[in-house]
Amino acid sequence: MNQNRxxxxxxxxxxxxxxxxxxxxxxxxxxxxxxxxxxxxxxxWPRVVAVIGLVMGVLALVLAFPKxxxxxxxxxxxxxxxxxxNKTHLMRFxxxxxxxxxxxxxxxxxxxxxxxxxLLGVLFIMTGNFERKFWMIGLAVIFPVLxxxxxxxxxxxxxxxxxxxxxxxxxxTTLI
Amino acid sequence: xxxxxxxxxxxxxxxxxxxxxxxxxxxGVIIGAIPGxxxxxxxxxxxxxxxxxxxVTSILLLVALYKGSTYGGSISAILIKTPGTASAACTVLDxxxxxxAGKGGKALNMALISSCIGDFISNISLFFLAxxxxxxxxxxxxxxFFMLMAFSLTIVASISGRSLVLGIISACLGLLLAxxxxxxxxxxxxxxxxxxxSGLGMVPVLIGLFALxxxxxxxxxxxxxxxxxxxxxxxxLTLAEFRGSIKxxxxxSIIGVILGAIPGIGPSTxxxxxxxxxxxxxxxxxxxxxxxxxxxxxxxxANNGACGATMIPLLALGVPGxxxxxxxxxxxxxxxxTPGPLLFQNNLGDxxxxxxxxxxxxxxxxxxxxxxxxxxxxxxxxPQTLLLPCILILCVYGIYSIGASPFDVTxxxxxxxxxxxxxxxxxxxxxxxxxxxxxxxxxxxxxxSLAISRGDLGVFFQSWISWGFFALTVLFVILTIRREWKxxxxxxxxxxxxxx
Numbered sequence: 001m002n003q004n005r006x007x008x009x010x011x012x013x014x015x016x017x018x019x020x021x022x023x024x025x026x027x028x029x030x031x032x033x034x035x036x037x038x039x040x041x042x043x044x045w046p047r048v049v050a051v052i053g054l055v056m057g058v059l060a061l062v063l064a065f066p067k068x069x070x071x072x073x074x075x076x077x078x079x080x081x082x083x084x085x086n087k088t089h090l091m092r093f094x095x096x097x098x099x100x101x102x103x104x105x106x107x108x109x110x111x112x113x114x115x116x117x118x119l120l121g122v123l124f125i126m127t128g129n130f131e132r133k134f135w136m137i138g139l140a141v142i143f144p145v146l147x148x149x150x151x152x153x154x155x156x157x158x159x160x161x162x163x164x165x166x167x168x169x170x171x172x173t174t175l176i
Numbered sequence: 177x178x179x180x181x182x183x184x185x186x187x188x189x190x191x192x193x194x195x196x197x198x199x200x201x202x203x204g205v206i207i208g209a210i211p212g213x214x215x216x217x218x219x220x221x222x223x224x225x226x227x228x229x230x231x232v233t234s235i236l237l238l239v240a241l242y243k244g245s246t247y248g249g250s251i252s253a254i255l256i257k258t259p260g261t262a263s264a265a266c267t268v269l270d271x272x273x274x275x276x277a278g279k280g281g282k283a284l285n286m287a288l289i290s291s292c293i294g295d296f297i298s299n300i301s302l303f304f305l306a307x308x309x310x311x312x313x314x315x316x317x318x319x320x321f322f323m324l325m326a327f328s329l330t331i332v333a334s335i336s337g338r339s340l341v342l343g344i345i346s347a348c349l350g351l352l353l354a355x356x357x358x359x360x361x362x363x364x365x366x367x368x369x370x371x372x373x374s375g376l377g378m379v380p381v382l383i384g385l386f387a388l389x390x391x392x393x394x395x396x397x398x399x400x401x402x403x404x405x406x407x408x409x410x411x412x413l414t415l416a417e418f419r420g421s422i423k424x425x426x427x428x429s430i431i432g433v434i435l436g437a438i439p440g441i442g443p444s445t446x447x448x449x450x451x452x453x454x455x456x457x458x459x460x461x462x463x464x465x466x467x468x469x470x471x472x473x474x475x476x477x478a479n480n481g482a483c484g485a486t487m488i489p490l491l492a493l494g495v496p497g498x499x500x501x502x503x504x505x506x507x508x509x510x511x512x513x514t515p516g517p518l519l520f521q522n523n524l525g526d527x528x529x530x531x532x533x534x535x536x537x538x539x540x541x542x543x544x545x546x547x548x549x550x551x552x553x554x555x556x557x558x559p560q561t562l563l564l565p566c567i568l569i570l571c572v573y574g575i576y577s578i579g580a581s582p583f584d585v586t587x588x589x590x591x592x593x594x595x596x597x598x599x600x601x602x603x604x605x606x607x608x609x610x611x612x613x614x615x616x617x618x619x620x621x622x623x624x625s626l627a628i629s630r631g632d633l634g635v636f637f638q639s640w641i642s643w644g645f646f647a648l649t650v651l652f653v654i655l656t657i658r659r660e661w662k663x664x665x666x667x668x669x670x671x672x673x674x675x676x
Contacts, residue, residue, distance in 0.1 A: 009601040013345045029365045039627035042363040045619045046355050053348035060341045092396045100589045116569050123565035126395045135562060143566055147573040157577040
């Protein structure tokens, strides 16, 4: 039997909504001892939605079986099968996840502007197209700086300066 | 009355007023086009400047900013698949496919014309129907809201694409994520971290879900045409195309006016409601979501139609319908004016001047939109390998600037990955979007109604408005079940025939 996209979607949905219903709601949706009036408790709506999602996930699984029996004739190759069947794609996807995680954790340390400059540079490299190298280098530096100036001047957004940089500057100031 | 109108016209037709409207519309269009920067932000930023302006000029500036930003949201929605504002989220569904097909200019023109018509109808209704509409709006309580939201949520069935089951799964995910944070009685739900106690912001979730998956897809699969720019085809909107959408534009404008007049609903819901109605009734309904101009016309006429109408409860009753009109209420107060029935008695001249000025702003919107559309269309010429990473950085800055919160940026990136996973599994993103926006209103009004009625379900059937929406919901559910049953039977027959 060939596993098609609906099978994976049903499987993921079933597991996801089951975890929500049986694990997360009991732990993370607290029902207060007193609710004003006769209002339904806070866990009622998430439970209803999770049950519907779980039922739909199972239904997607059940409906996927007849299609899977039809061997390769009805097989529809989607991104799911493409990405799982190709190690390079998986590596690239893992690479994006690593870059995003590094940005989220690194930004408070090195500061918003350097972090976005690095993020943009790395993303340009990851696109794998180097026909416009000079544009890429220029944009990676100038674009985040321009945005920084725009947002600090117009909306007065306080962007993080970076703990490492602040620590070094304060250290230097103390030394002077 | 005519003397007062003439006097009001003289009061409006001054250089400072025209300059304020012109600046407001232009500023609004540009701010709305930047992902993460919203109309609320634009109006709030402009509020301090109103101290130095006359009352009418101040309000005209703020209204122009609001209208400009609502239209501006459609520019980034169409060209870079990033809704500049939440009310433009629906425009992405048809706008971006059109832009990819080299019809970005056509889509922008349709968005502009529908926005202007919606805006104009909204202004006319503000002029003539402010008091009756405001009185009607006050009759809409939590039970009626609940029924309206229930009906709006049935659109999930028509925007699910290939599989209704996957569409409902997507909607359930949207409804669940919308429950994260503090509920109406102060209980925390799914607060896995301290930041999650305040919930997930609408803008980071929507932008993450739509804008980022394209970038991730490009990096993972590196399609051969990723270095190429989008094609630029014929960008003119033909009369036939306009005629084909005129019904949706008029209906969208009326929906915008009615929903905009109800406090708490706003342009986003109006856009979705209008889109769903256009899809249900259009002969091209099947093509919605694949690049149908009528889809853009429906959503854009409704969201701009709601802009002027949000002023109705503010001016007629003194009730601000949303955050923007709340800020405008502040601007009125600063100048010693108190919106409400007394405003029409004590400051009728100012009210007429405001109405006339708002009518003028529709013309300014058209001029500014036309002038900027050409420049913005050039974005389509930038190769995807340069454009998409820059969009991510633009989104990161825009999202951070909303609340100066790194958590919002994290939500943006996580939702990008979730959106990519949904793309891989062929789970449609549109039902998620509508459920995430309407879900909180649906739940809050249901719980509020039950609290008022002490648990009696009869509260949902006490007015003709509730009954009307209930009947429409039931009718649509029956039609959907019938359609799905027929589809399943046809598939089964086709399978049996090919097997034999």
